[in-house]
Amino acid sequence: MRKRSGVAFIVGIAMVLVASGGLAIAAGEISESASQHKARQLRLLRTVKAVEPPPSVLRQDQFQPPSYQRSATAGRGIESTSRISIPFGITTPLMLHDMGQSILVAGHGGCTEDQQVTVQVTLMQTSTAAVATGQTQEVCTGVLQLWSSTAVATTDVRFVAEPAQVCGVAETREGEAVTDRFEWCRDVDLVYGLYLPLVLQD
Numbered sequence: 111m112r113k114r115s116g117v118a119f120i121v122g123i124a125m126v127l128v129a130s131g132g133l134a135i136a137a138g139e140i141s142e143s144a145s146q147h148k149a150r151q152l153r154l155l156r157t158v159k160a161v162e163p164p165p166s167v168l169r170q171d172q173f174q175p176p177s178y179q180r181s182a183t184a185g186r187g188i189e190s191t192s193r194i195s196i197p198f199g200i201t202t203p204l205m206l207h208d209m210g211q212s213i214l215v216a217g218h219g220g221c222t223e224d225q226q227v228t229v230q231v232t233l234m235q236t237s238t239a240a241v242a243t244g245q246t247q248e249v250c251t252g253v254l255q256l257w258s259s260t261a262v263a264t265t266d267v268r269f270v271a272e273p274a275q276v277c278g279v280a281e282t283r284e285g286e287a288v289t290d291r292f293e294w295c296r297d298v299d300l301v302y303g304l305y306l307p308l309v310l311q312d
Contacts, residue, residue, distance in 0.1 A: 198229070198280045202298035207260075210268035213242055213300060216258040219280060221290075223252030226283045233261050235274040235300070240267040250282065274300050 244261030
């Protein structure tokens with residue numbers, strides 16, 4: 111009699127557990143097994159890795175601005191290196207000559223004393239599609255020095271007194287060997303000759 115009652119008790123408990131399990135499954139509350147939990151974690155990791163930036167994308171605190179990076183403002187510049195003691199720059203506004211066929215480009219910079227520096231400039235004006243180029247050579251003094259070059263239009267279209275963009279390339283040499291090369295661009299204003307003094311901006 112006791113054996114039968116014990117069996118009945120066990121069967122009753124099993125039925126309760128089965129019923130509870132069925133209710134839990136129906137309600138979506140049954141706990142996942144260890145293997146299911148591990149599989150879910152792996153899926154989550156794959157999802158996270160899928161949205162992570164590639165290794166070449168640096169965080170903001172790791173970012174190192176490259177040389178000649180364009181700034182958010184109109185003016186732009188280049189970073190100095192061991193060869194360039196003072197970053198090169200171009201002034202604005204620039205003066206138009208010959209009815210817009212040439213522009214006097216002026217700027218500043220510095221490089222290792224007694225080296226030669228060649229500065230090439232290219233002007234582009236979106237509104238007219240005009241393009242002009244110029245070049246100058248200087249002897250480096252090791253301190254801040256000024257340079258200027260007359261850029262002549264290479265297109266039939268002339269420049270007008272409106273905004274333009276000028277890009278420069280500074281190349282330093284020691285004898286025949288090129289020691290460094292630098293590039294930069296900035297937005298400038300083009301104006302015709304004025305009798306009043308101009309305030310130049312670096």
